[in-house]
Structures are given as structure tokens and as C-alpha cells.
Amino acid sequence: EDKVVQSPLSLVVHEGDTVTLNCSYEVTNFRSLLWYKQEKKAPTFLFMLTSSGIEKKSGRLSSILDKKELFSILNITATQTGDSAVYLCAVEGNFGNEKLTFGTGTRLTIIP
Amino acid sequence: DSGVTQTPKHLITATGQRVTLRCSPRSGDLSVYWYQQSLDQGLQFLIQYYNGEERAKGNILERFSAQQFPDLHSELNLSSLELGDSALYFCASSVDRLATQYFGPGTRLLVL
Numbered sequence: 001e002d003k004v005v006q007s008p009l010s011l012v013v014h015e016g017d018t019v020t021l022n023c024s025y026e027v028t029n030f031r032s033l034l035w036y037k038q039e040k041k042a043p044t045f046l047f048m049l050t051s052s053g054i055e056k057k058s059g060r061l062s063s064i065l066d067k068k069e070l071f072s073i074l075n076i077t078a079t080q081t082g083d084s085a086v087y088l089c090a091v092e093g094n095f096g097n098e099k100l101t102f103g104t105g106t107r108l109t110i111i112p
Numbered sequence: 113d114s115g116v117t118q119t120p121k122h123l124i125t126a127t128g129q130r131v132t133l134r135c136s137p138r139s140g141d142l143s144v145y146w147y148q149q150s151l152d153q154g155l156q157f158l159i160q161y162y163n164g165e166e167r168a169k170g171n172i173l174e175r176f177s178a179q180q181f182p183d184l185h186s187e188l189n190l191s192s193l194e195l196g197d198s199a200l201y202f203c204a205s206s207v208d209r210l211a212t213q214y215f216g217p218g219t220r221l222l223v224l
Contacts, residue, residue: 034212042114042202042215043155088155099168100145100213102155 002027006089006103014111017079021106023089024071031094033065033072038086038105046074046087076108084110115139116205116216124222130191133219137184137205143167144186145206145213146178150199161186162208193223 003026013019025033032050036043047056052067060079065072076083086105093099115138125131137144146158148171157170161180172178175193180186190197200220204213 036215042217044114045212045214048212090155097168099157099160099170100147101157104154 002091002093002097002099002101004089004091004101004103006087006106008106009104010107010109012109012111013079015079015081017110018075018077019079019108021074021076021087021089021108022071023073023103025089025091025101025103026070027091027093027101028097029094030067030091031098032092034090034092034100035063035072035074036088036090038088039084043088079108079110081110081112084108114214114216116141116203116214118201118203118216118219120219121217122220122222124224125193126224127193127195129193129223130189131193131221133188133190133201133203133221135186135188135203135205135216137186137203138214141205141207141214142184143206143208143211143213144180144184145204146172146186146188147202147204147215148199149202149218150196153199155202158188190221195223197221198223 035046047063049065090100090102117136142163149155158172160168178188200218203216206213
């Protein structure tokens with residue numbers, strides 16, 4: 001059975017700090033790993049990673065995938081209060097296993 | 113706004129009843145996915161349709177069924193409702209079977 005484990009479960013930091021969120025996974029026929037941000041509503045897509053070692057970057061957020069060690073990290077630099085949210089990691093299978101399996105998320109709280 | 117619409121926004125009903133949740137995908141998207149998010153279970157994949165055909169099935173109960181219509185909108189039917197079915201139900205859509213999924217705002221179901 002596909003499995004995604006995120007750590008830490010919760011993180012509280014001060015504005016301006018840098019945070020690293022972790023995601024490890026097991027999936028049959030890996031296709032991609034996705035990061036989502038969920039505030040009080042629907043998850044919002046951040047990144048999709050399919051190739052190992054390639055960093056995806058968008059402003060202060062970046063993510064990298066290690067397909068050999070089966071994990072990914074999401075970095076947020078110079079955090080702002082608007083970054084407070086639950087960050088979800090999900091893996092997607094391929095070839096008959098085309099579904100998303102989500103981790104339970106990391107709740108990030110940024111204190112002003 | 114992801115372009116995915118869901119109705120109704122909120123639904124309150126009693127145990128034993130049946131409800132239908134509706135989802136309209138983004139224009140041009142052929143795949144529709146249904147997810148359930150409850151406090152104790154996190155985000156769980158239920159079922160996926162691609163161009164009218166069931167493509168993948170996750171942790172969907174036998175009391176639940178779904179379909180995708182020729183105009184590509186989808187409905188999720190929940191019957192013999194139990195208290196534990198109270199959750200946020202999300203629909204997501206993507207261009208094809210293996211593309212990034214974009215989430216709708218969700219339908220919050222409360223079973224009393």
C-alpha cells in the first residue's frame with residue numbers, strides 16, 4: 001500500500017526564519033510527488049517533482065526530490081505570516097496506480 | 113480560484129439519508145477526482161474518472177458511488193449516511209490522467 005509520511009507534524013517559528021518540511025514515501029510505480037498548501041479551504045498546488053535532484057523554485061519556496069532515498073523537502077525562506085498553513089505532500093502512481101496518496105501534513109505557524 | 117466548482121458549499125443531513133455532491137471541472141479538463149477530508153483521517157482519495165470512465169479507485173465505501181457525465185461534470189452519491197461520513201469532500205480536475213490536479217472549494221457535509 002502506498003504511504004506518505006510527513007515531518008514534523010507541527011512547526012512554529014518566527015517571521016523571517018527559514019523552515020524545512022520533510023516528506024518520505026513508498027509508492028508503486030512512482031510518477032510524481034506534489035506539494036500543496038492548505039489554508040482554511042482547498043489545497044493549492046505548489047510544486048510537482050518527477051525527476052530526482054532537480055530543484056523547483058518559486059519565490060521563497062523551493063523543493064527537491066531524492067528518488068533514490070524516497071524523500072522530498074520543501075524549503076521556505078524568510079517566512080511571513082501568510083505562509084501559515086498546512087503543507088501537504090502527495091505521491092502519484094503510474095500505470096494502473098494513478099491516484100494521489102497524501103501525507104497527514106505539516107502545520108506551519110509563523111509568529112509575527 | 114482554481115476554476116473547479118462544487119455544489120453545494122455546505123450540506124447538513126440526518127443519518128440514513130442520501131445526498132449528491134456535484135462537481136464541474138475546469139474547462140478542458142477530462143479527469144475528475146473525488147477526495148474526502150476528515151479530521152482524523154486526513155485527505156483520502158476516493159475515486160477518479162477520465163472522460164466518463166472510472167479510472168482508479170481508492171478508499172471508497174460501497175455506500176458511495178460516483179459518475180462522470182458526457183459534459184464531464186461529476187456527481188458523488190453518498191447513501192445510508194452515518195455520523196462518520198461528516199467531512200469535507202473535495203473534487204479536483206486535471207487535463208489528462210497524469211497531469212496536475214486542481215482542487216475545488218469543497219462541500220462540507222455534516223451528518224446529524
